[in-house]
Amino acid sequence: MEFLLVQALSGLSSAASLFLVASGLSIIFGVMRIVNFAHGAFYMLGAYVAFTLTDRFSGPLGFWGGILVACLIVSVVGALMEMLLLRRIYHAPELFQLLATFGVTLMVQDIVLLIWGPEDLMGPRAPGFTGAIELLGRRVPTYDLLLIGLGPLVLGLLWLLFHGTRWGVLVRAATQDRDMVAALGVNQKWLFTSVFALGVFLAALGGALQIPRTTVSHAMDLSIIVEVFVVVVIGGLGSVPGAFVAAVLVSELNAFGILVLPKISMVVVFLVMAVVLVVRPWGLFGKPEGTPRAAAGLSIRPWKPMSGVERMLVALAVVAAAALPLFAGNYVLSVSTEILVFVLFAASLHFLMTVGGLASFGHAAYFGLGAYGAAFMVKYLGAPMELALLAGPLLGLAGAVLFGWFCVRLSGVYFAMLTLAFAQIAWSVAFQWVEVTGGDNGMLSIWPSSWASSPQAFFWLTLGIVAVGVGVLRMLVFSPFGFGLRAARDSSLRSEAIGINRKSTQWVAFIVAGTFAGVAGSLLAFLKGSVFPENLAIPTSVDGLVMVLLGGIETVSGAVIGAIVYKALAIWLMSKTELSKLILGATIVLLVVAFPKGIVGFLEDLRHRLKPPRQNGAKPEAALVAKAEAAE
Amino acid sequence: MKLEVSGLNSHYGPAHILFDVGFEVGAGEVVALLGRNGAGKSTTFRSIVGLVSQRTGQIRFEGEDVSRLPTYDIVRRGLGYVPEDRRVFTELTVEENFVVGRQPARPGVATWTPERIYELFPNLGEMRKRPGGQMSGGEQQMLTIGRTLMGNPSLVLLDEPSEGLAPKIVEQMADAILTMKREGLSIVISEQNLHFAKLISDRAYIIEKGRMRFSGTMAELEANPEIRDAYLAV
Numbered sequence: 001m002e003f004l005l006v007q008a009l010s011g012l013s014s015a016a017s018l019f020l021v022a023s024g025l026s027i028i029f030g031v032m033r034i035v036n037f038a039h040g041a042f043y044m045l046g047a048y049v050a051f052t053l054t055d056r057f058s059g060p061l062g063f064w065g066g067i068l069v070a071c072l073i074v075s076v077v078g079a080l081m082e083m084l085l086l087r088r089i090y091h092a093p094e095l096f097q098l099l100a101t102f103g104v105t106l107m108v109q110d111i112v113l114l115i116w117g118p119e120d121l122m123g124p125r126a127p128g129f130t131g132a133i134e135l136l137g138r139r140v141p142t143y144d145l146l147l148i149g150l151g152p153l154v155l156g157l158l159w160l161l162f163h164g165t166r167w168g169v170l171v172r173a174a175t176q177d178r179d180m181v182a183a184l185g186v187n188q189k190w191l192f193t194s195v196f197a198l199g200v201f202l203a204a205l206g207g208a209l210q211i212p213r214t215t216v217s218h219a220m221d222l223s224i225i226v227e228v229f230v231v232v233v234i235g236g237l238g239s240v241p242g243a244f245v246a247a248v249l250v251s252e253l254n255a256f257g258i259l260v261l262p263k264i265s266m267v268v269v270f271l272v273m274a275v276v277l278v279v280r281p282w283g284l285f286g287k288p289e290g291t292p293r294a295a296a297g298l299s300i301r302p303w304k305p306m307s308g309v310e311r312m313l314v315a316l317a318v319v320a321a322a323a324l325p326l327f328a329g330n331y332v333l334s335v336s337t338e339i340l341v342f343v344l345f346a347a348s349l350h351f352l353m354t355v356g357g358l359a360s361f362g363h364a365a366y367f368g369l370g371a372y373g374a375a376f377m378v379k380y381l382g383a384p385m386e387l388a389l390l391a392g393p394l395l396g397l398a399g400a401v402l403f404g405w406f407c408v409r410l411s412g413v414y415f416a417m418l419t420l421a422f423a424q425i426a427w428s429v430a431f432q433w434v435e436v437t438g439g440d441n442g443m444l445s446i447w448p449s450s451w452a453s454s455p456q457a458f459f460w461l462t463l464g465i466v467a468v469g470v471g472v473l474r475m476l477v478f479s480p481f482g483f484g485l486r487a488a489r490d491s492s493l494r495s496e497a498i499g500i501n502r503k504s505t506q507w508v509a510f511i512v513a514g515t516f517a518g519v520a521g522s523l524l525a526f527l528k529g530s531v532f533p534e535n536l537a538i539p540t541s542v543d544g545l546v547m548v549l550l551g552g553i554e555t556v557s558g559a560v561i562g563a564i565v566y567k568a569l570a571i572w573l574m575s576k577t578e579l580s581k582l583i584l585g586a587t588i589v590l591l592v593v594a595f596p597k598g599i600v601g602f603l604e605d606l607r608h609r610l611k612p613p614r615q616n617g618a619k620p621e622a623a624l625v626a627k628a629e630a631a632e
Numbered sequence: 633m634k635l636e637v638s639g640l641n642s643h644y645g646p647a648h649i650l651f652d653v654g655f656e657v658g659a660g661e662v663v664a665l666l667g668r669n670g671a672g673k674s675t676t677f678r679s680i681v682g683l684v685s686q687r688t689g690q691i692r693f694e695g696e697d698v699s700r701l702p703t704y705d706i707v708r709r710g711l712g713y714v715p716e717d718r719r720v721f722t723e724l725t726v727e728e729n730f731v732v733g734r735q736p737a738r739p740g741v742a743t744w745t746p747e748r749i750y751e752l753f754p755n756l757g758e759m760r761k762r763p764g765g766q767m768s769g770g771e772q773q774m775l776t777i778g779r780t781l782m783g784n785p786s787l788v789l790l791d792e793p794s795e796g797l798a799p800k801i802v803e804q805m806a807d808a809i810l811t812m813k814r815e816g817l818s819i820v821i822s823e824q825n826l827h828f829a830k831l832i833s834d835r836a837y838i839i840e841k842g843r844m845r846f847s848g849t850m851a852e853l854e855a856n857p858e859i860r861d862a863y864l865a866v
Contacts, residue, residue, distance in 0.1 A: 170732060173721045173724055173732045176723060176724075180715065183683060183707060183713050184779065184783060
């Protein structure tokens with residue numbers, strides 16, 4: 001009994017930081033409609049800056065003053081990011097906003113590494129709260145009790161701020177109707193910047209308050225952001241009380257889940273989240289969103305089947321690729337095979353994102369599941385490569401069936417957050433279930449059959465599978481199923497009115513995309529001869545998103561070209577610099593701000609500018625319609 | 633002139649909605665903008681306050697061109713806007729809705745306080761703490777007018793204030809608008825209801841399919857029933 005009480009108290013004290021970060025995310029989303037992926041980065045920055053200040057200035061004033069100053073510094077950084085970056089992309093699709101803020105997250109990771117080094121840092125204890133008190137015969141740290149009291153205190157202060165000040169009333173009004181607030185003479189720019197600064201302040205405070213409890217490390221950002229996404233999905237985006245209740249719920253589930261399923265405690269949280277989503281897809285305290293807007297929505301030119309010349313060019317490209325093993329060395333071949341694998345991965349994500357309008361931030365889950373599926377076949381069933389390549393992707397398919405069923409119930413940012421959370425759960429299972437997956441050590445010796453073991457043969461095998469896979473995905477775009485999927489993406493109400501079941505159509509698309517990602521994953525397992533949890537980690541998912549974005553989200557060829565360019569660049573960069581995340585993050589931000597249509601879109605625009613469409617076509621008009629839709 | 637609009641063209645995406653719309657409002661005048669459903673009345677108002685981004689033309693308010701200013705800046709100069717669909721903040725109480733609209737006093741213009749608005753709309757005074765979402769349509773219409781008045785405007789664009797209201801409330805609305813006029817406000821009111829417009833307006837414009845078709849005093853409109861029949865009759 002006493003043990004359970006202590007466990008409950010420990011859960012409550014963890015809830016405080018989670019609530020601070022989640023409420024900041026929620027407030028920002030409520031007013032600005034942006035899910036700030038960089039929120040985890042600000043949480044981490046808060047901890048690091050507070051570490052430096054409290055380390056430097058000791059004593060109660062040094063400690064508490066240091067924490068406060070750290071939060072102020074970080075919120076100024078946040079305000080700068082809002083003014084320099086976010087203001088440029090308020091009218092961009094949600095996907096771009098998520099990606100841009102993720103790019104900032106990547107940059108912060110390397111910047112933190114540069115400033116504070118790779119070691120975990122141990123901060124000072126909080127003056128006056130270093131001891132513990134006896135509670136029912138067990139010792140509870142007084143600092144935990146302080147945190148337990150702090151959560152409700154901040155909740156109350158936020159309530160006062162939003163109900164007792166004009167600024168707070170404006171924020172609540174803007175949460176409902178931004179245009180009307182402007183039409184009453186309120187300067188939104190200033191309001192947005194101040195809201196963003198407050199949200200970042202709360203995230204930084206959440207991080208700074210962690211230093212007496214845990215070490216400060218550069219993995220803090222991603223671990224908190226996933227938990228925070230789970231919290232806001234359960235509590236409802238935009239609701240501060242929802243963030244509080246859900247933070248307590250998730251922390252308690254974590255605290256007790258460890259007792260039930262010590263290895264995979266995340267699963268307990270996941271089950272609760274699943275139930276909430278089925279009963280109230282908009283969260284416990286959230287409000288149902290209006291008709292979902294398309295996640296991509298940048299298709300300026302309607303898709304059309306390829307012309308004869310274009311078919312010839314594609315055939316030529318495949319033939320040229322097939323000739324590569326005749327003169328390329330082993331290293332080039334293995335790099336090229338890897339690029340091919342990612343071409344299929346990117347094409348499957350592209351299908352889901354642009355044809356289906358479902359921007360997944362966790363597509364690597366199905367890629368990695370496919371890889372683990374193949375590895376399981378080899379390790380536990382002794383299957384040969386041929387069988388493993390056929391059966392391995394089924395694990396990706398199964399994951400897509402299960403996760404997809406929940407995900408298609410949501411749309412837009414909720415969908416993105418949920419896919420990310422599922423991918424993180426899949427990752428933590430692969431990471432923690434050491435007996436089956438080998439955990440961090442991965443699974444080794446997954447080698448191809450002897451006929452395919454030479455780099456040349458495996459390249460040809462991969463090229464064949466990838467070419468067929470991309471071809472099938474492209475055919476699906478122009479199939480009746482593809483038309484239905486695009487209709488559901490463009491207007492879910494109208495498509496339902498003509499008899500398309502949006503959810504089941506999107507679910508099938510999710511499964512198709514997951515399965516092809518699984519095929520790519522199985523190929524990767526045999527290419528590398530090994531499988532690691534990183535195959536289904538968030539960075540892999542984001543790699544896929546960047547490939548699609550880089551190539552241009554409009555066309556299948558964009559995904560292919562994006563994958564080739566990105567993967568080649570990434571492999572080259574990795575060999576040249578230590579700061580690959582900084583460069584990658586900056587690239588993402590630059591792409592989103594300056595080239596939102598990617599390489600292929602940019603080239604097509606250029607072509608259209610140099611050679612205006614003929615008079616008889618209705619193209620300019622169609623372009624205007626699409627632009628208007630994108631602007632809405 | 634208080635407000636001069638000329639050569640106003642507006643688009644929603646590929647759709648051209650307003651074609652060279654122009655009209656004027658003198659200080660202290662009440663002008664009616666009449667037209668059928670979909671004629672372009674709301675788009676005209678939304679274009680003036682900058683809520684339609686694709687627009688060209690000149691909008692002079694108190695002699696200054698405001699067509700390139702952001703919405704909040706136009707409004708802060710004293711050009712108030714009451715939208716057609718009311719758009720009250722449903723989570724906010726009556727008092728809080730007023731707080732959102734509040735702007736500093738303006739020299740030479742009537743200054744409004746919540747108390748004065750409660751005098752204008754006594755119903756609102758009885759529900760100061762009620763959230764906007766729990767009010768009747770008529771009460772919401774009063775609230776949205778009061779909210780705009782809190783910005784101490786010198787001119788108000790009123791988009792169909794009588795729409796969907798009970799006859800008794802419409803009368804109350806007409807009284808309130810006449811009170812606002814006595815306070816020296818210039819008012820542009822868009823209407824489909826000619827009877828209501830006649831009660832309060834000095835002059836009228838008729839808009840049809842995005843073009844101005846008629847301009848004149850209410851008496852002139854009265855004297856030309858064929859115009860009324862051509863552009864306003866259902």
